[in-house]
Amino acid sequence: MKPKTQRLFLLILAIVAVLAAVLLAMSALKDQAAYFYAPADVAREGAPQGRNVRIGGMVKEGSIRRAADGVTIAFVVGDDSPHTIAVRYRGIVPDLFREESGVVAEGRFQPDGLFVADEILAKHDENYMPPQLDAKKGEHKSESLK
Amino acid sequence: MIAETALAALWLAAAMSVLQLLFGVVALRPGGGEVTSAMRPIAVAQALLVGLSFLLLIQLFLRTDLSVGLVAANSHTMKPWLYKVAGAWGNHEGSMLLWVTVLAIAGAAVALFERRLDERTLIATLAAQAAIGLGFYAFLLFSSNPFERLFPAPLEGNGLNPLLQDPGLAFHPPTLYFGYVGISIAFSFAVGALITRDVGPAFARAMRPWVLAAWIFLTLGITAGSYWAYYELGWGGWWFWDPVENASLMPWLAATALLHSVTVLATRDGLRAWTVMLAVVAFSMSMIGTFLVRSGILTSVHSFAVDPERGAFILALLALYIGGALALFALRVGTVKEGSTFDLVSREGALVANNLFLSAILGIVFVGTLYPLLIEALAGEKLSVGPPYFNSVAGPIALALVAVMGAGPLLRWRRDRVTDLVRRLALPLAITGLALLALLLLAPGLGILPLVGLVVAFGVGAASLAPLWKRNLRRTPLFTWGMVISHLGIAVSLAGMASEAAFTKETLIAARPGETVRVGPYALRFDSVAPIAGPNWTAMEATLTARRGDGGGFVLRPQARTFNAPRTDTSEAAIATRLDGQLYTVIGKADEGGRWQLRLWWKPFVTLIWLGGALVAFGGLLSLIGRVRRRRRDGESHA
Numbered sequence: 001m002k003p004k005t006q007r008l009f010l011l012i013l014a015i016v017a018v019l020a021a022v023l024l025a026m027s028a029l030k031d032q033a034a035y036f037y038a039p040a041d042v043a044r045e046g047a048p049q050g051r052n053v054r055i056g057g058m059v060k061e062g063s064i065r066r067a068a069d070g071v072t073i074a075f076v077v078g079d080d081s082p083h084t085i086a087v088r089y090r091g092i093v094p095d096l097f098r099e100e101s102g103v104v105a106e107g108r109f110q111p112d113g114l115f116v117a118d119e120i121l122a123k124h125d126e127n128y129m130p131p132q133l134d135a136k137k138g139e140h141k142s143e144s145l146k
Numbered sequence: 147m148i149a150e151t152a153l154a155a156l157w158l159a160a161a162m163s164v165l166q167l168l169f170g171v172v173a174l175r176p177g178g179g180e181v182t183s184a185m186r187p188i189a190v191a192q193a194l195l196v197g198l199s200f201l202l203l204i205q206l207f208l209r210t211d212l213s214v215g216l217v218a219a220n221s222h223t224m225k226p227w228l229y230k231v232a233g234a235w236g237n238h239e240g241s242m243l244l245w246v247t248v249l250a251i252a253g254a255a256v257a258l259f260e261r262r263l264d265e266r267t268l269i270a271t272l273a274a275q276a277a278i279g280l281g282f283y284a285f286l287l288f289s290s291n292p293f294e295r296l297f298p299a300p301l302e303g304n305g306l307n308p309l310l311q312d313p314g315l316a317f318h319p320p321t322l323y324f325g326y327v328g329i330s331i332a333f334s335f336a337v338g339a340l341i342t343r344d345v346g347p348a349f350a351r352a353m354r355p356w357v358l359a360a361w362i363f364l365t366l367g368i369t370a371g372s373y374w375a376y377y378e379l380g381w382g383g384w385w386f387w388d389p390v391e392n393a394s395l396m397p398w399l400a401a402t403a404l405l406h407s408v409t410v411l412a413t414r415d416g417l418r419a420w421t422v423m424l425a426v427v428a429f430s431m432s433m434i435g436t437f438l439v440r441s442g443i444l445t446s447v448h449s450f451a452v453d454p455e456r457g458a459f460i461l462a463l464l465a466l467y468i469g470g471a472l473a474l475f476a477l478r479v480g481t482v483k484e485g486s487t488f489d490l491v492s493r494e495g496a497l498v499a500n501n502l503f504l505s506a507i508l509g510i511v512f513v514g515t516l517y518p519l520l521i522e523a524l525a526g527e528k529l530s531v532g533p534p535y536f537n538s539v540a541g542p543i544a545l546a547l548v549a550v551m552g553a554g555p556l557l558r559w560r561r562d563r564v565t566d567l568v569r570r571l572a573l574p575l576a577i578t579g580l581a582l583l584a585l586l587l588l589a590p591g592l593g594i595l596p597l598v599g600l601v602v603a604f605g606v607g608a609a610s611l612a613p614l615w616k617r618n619l620r621r622t623p624l625f626t627w628g629m630v631i632s633h634l635g636i637a638v639s640l641a642g643m644a645s646e647a648a649f650t651k652e653t654l655i656a657a658r659p660g661e662t663v664r665v666g667p668y669a670l671r672f673d674s675v676a677p678i679a680g681p682n683w684t685a686m687e688a689t690l691t692a693r694r695g696d697g698g699g700f701v702l703r704p705q706a707r708t709f710n711a712p713r714t715d716t717s718e719a720a721i722a723t724r725l726d727g728q729l730y731t732v733i734g735k736a737d738e739g740g741r742w743q744l745r746l747w748w749k750p751f752v753t754l755i756w757l758g759g760a761l762v763a764f765g766g767l768l769s770l771i772g773r774v775r776r777r778r779r780d781g782e783s784h785a
Contacts, residue, residue, distance in 0.1 A: 021507075025510045066737060092735070093734070106532070
């Protein structure tokens with residue numbers, strides 16, 4: 001191959017590779033970008049089916065119920081809107097998981113609207129609030145997630 | 147007086163960097179030769195001054211001088227001395243001072259030891275470095291003065307963020323910073339070479355040790371950070387795609403690509419423009435890393451300063467440096483001469499593929515990390531991009547990259563034949579086939595990704611060792627050993643990741659003391675729960691006796707801790723390491739019936755993940771020693 005054709009070939013190859021990567025990334029992002037849902041979002045857009053998402057909000061007062069096996073809990077997440085999401089989780093909840101405080105859960109929606117969480121992420125200190133909710137409350141605090 | 151002396155030294159260091167920049171500009175002009183001899187001493191003086199300033203800051207922390215605002219905000223008289231020292235950089239101002247100190251010391255090292263680079267390119271390099279340093283001096287002196295006094299001085303300090311009171315974490319930021327700064331030196335070399343139009347093998351050979359050193363530190367930093375998250379957070383995972391993790395991964399990806407393209411430039415004089423471009427990209431990534439972590443734009447475990455003004459300052463620096471470098475690149479790329487050519491089936495071809503794959507992964511991580519920030523800035527909407535995106539998009543490309551990594555070192559430089567390559571790959575391919583067969587027979591029902599991961603790990607592991615095949619091992623150069631060990635480390639890491647994903651066993655149960663719980667090959671007797679007290683915490687501690695088959699038992703003691711001030715609950719996992727994996731135990735809460743939640747994992751071969759990371763870094767170290775030694779020998783023979 002002549003040097004010039006080779007440079008051209010490599011250049012085209014590089015452009016194709018980077019374009020492919022970006023296209024791949026963008027198409028995946030389109031699926032994943034709406035990754036975080038608050039109860040109001042679910043009420044507006046419907047519950048996403050068949051993929052992992054995060055939901056977040058405040059644990060409703062008096063909503064935490066423990067199942068007989070000792071490791072499954074059910075609770076209700078709400079936000080400023082009148083809507084709520086029912087969540088079921090099997091696992092050890094983080095230390096600061098409690099009623100009336102912020103929570104982010106990762107998992108899937110069931111067809112009936114129940115959210116089954118694989119993982120609960122809770123704040124690390126008293127001031128934490130999920131960043132996505134925080135903005136809605138107007139006051140910005142930056143603290144750790146997980 | 148210490149704080150004032152330190153501040154004065156910092157101002158003088160900043161003045162030195164101005165001088166270094168000005169002298170550099172003058173020296174590069176026609177007839178400006180007479181100031182050339184001053185460049186090296188100025189670079190050394192700058193390093194001494196800023197080094198003094200940093201040492202004095204540590205001294206202030208050791209004495210807990212509460213009249214200094216930074217000390218009062220981040221330290222406490224009762225803190226152990228290790229955390230007093232670490233406190234000096236465990237905050238925004240101190241870490242920025244560390245950044246510029248490492249930069250200046252590295253600059254002095256270039257000035258003192260770099261003898262093979264063309265004199266004019268060296269001067270341009272030192273000037274470029276002074277320009278980078280200058281931005282950080284301005285940042286420190288005008289926006290984040292670490293030596294500001296507080297009046298009246300408080301009686302006691304605030305203490306260090308409890309999350310940072312961990313020996314591993316005390317040394318984590320400096321490790322990453324050494325990596326970032328090492329890359330900035332490589333960037334200065336590239337700018338220097340662009341200015342003097344001297345992009346060639348000599349420049350690549352001068353730049354390579356710096357890229358290598360930076361890359362070693364980044365590798366160590368990422369590995370250590372991953373292990374910290376794994377044992378400290380108690381959730382059993384080892385990578386979270388947290389933006390701060392990505393902030394260290396992106397420069398690593400760019401530096402890895404640069405490391406390989408610089409090798410092509412140094413040995414075969416190819417990929418000239420591309421290498422310079424990568425140096426610019428790698429430095430941009432380390433600046434973006436600093437920006438992401440330090441600007442408080444992210445919500446993360448690691449970011450502990452929120453100040454929009456500072457974020458804007460770093461962003462402005464970022465735009466200035468990257469924009470400037472890209473403009474220079476655009477202006478000068480036409481004058482970068484064509485390097486020598488090669489066939490696509492050749493060592494160079496494989497390295498080009500390596501670079502393309504790495505760049506693609508970098509692009510994916512970059513888009514995923516910054517997209518949410520962009521959307522928030524433009525549309526005011528908060529969203530998060532999570533692990534599913536990164537895993538599904540970057541995972542397959544990473545596997546392809548690893549496969550290329552196995553074959554690349556077996557190719558000849560310049561041109562090779564596919565049939566020869568296949569012959570050389572015969573043994574690794576056979577091992578790959580055997581691994582596939584064995585896994586299909588022994589572990590049916592394995593998921594597709596873990597299966598591919600394990601098979602590739604075996605094949606690439608074998609292929610990595612192939613360059614040593616039929617060689618006299620005692621006469622094999624150290625940097626060949628380094629390459630072999632680093633590549634093997636990647637295969638080892640991959641094997642660990644795939645095993646962890648494929649074979650982890652989990653048991654989650656509420657149990658009463660006296661009961662026995664099973665996980666994987668282990669039976670754990672839950673002996674008791676008792677309260678215990680530490681220096682500034684209390685905890686409920688479980689005692690579990692683990693037994694495997696008829697073997698002797700060993701005890702694990704996971705804790706649920708409560709810190710007194712500030713009140714924080716943490717769970718301390720108890721982890722037992724065995725040859726074939728780790729037993730990971732966490733204790734949760736008690737219920738009314740006296741049952742305690744227990745979460746137990748048996749993670750076969752999970753330690754390979756970090757062992758592999760350590761091997762990668764060790765291989766880098768061997769290469770570095772090999773290169774430096776050869777250079778010294780060549781230097782002597784030239785003299």
